Amino acid sequence: MINILLNGEQTSLQPNMTVSDLLEKMGLQDKRLAVEINLDIIPRSEYQSTRLNQDDKVEIVQAIGGG
Numbered sequence: 001m002i003n004i005l006l007n008g009e010q011t012s013l014q015p016n017m018t019v020s021d022l023l024e025k026m027g028l029q030d031k032r033l034a035v036e037i038n039l040d041i042i043p044r045s046e047y048q049s050t051r052l053n054q055d056d057k058v059e060i061v062q063a064i065g066g067g
Contacts, residue, residue: 001013001014001015002014002015002017002052002053002054003054003055004052004053004054004055004056004057004058005055005056005057005058006022006058006060007058007059007060013052016051017051017052018047018048018049018050018051018052019035019037019042019046019047019048019050019052020047020048022052022058023035023047023060026060028060028062031062031063032062032063033060033061033062033063034060034061034063035047035058035059035060036058036059036060036061037050037052037056037057037058038056038057039057
């Protein structure tokens, strides 16, 4: 297991998980959102190739429409 800080909370994950894997686990794979790892925005095109590592600080922000 690896530990990351996900939206301010300690979370344990399986090793070698990608951003896509995490979003699927959270049920967010089809949502409009932004993912930041260690203060770097991750482009959607890199979700499948970006692996999460021990002690990463991950922020996921969902876009909400309104008006």
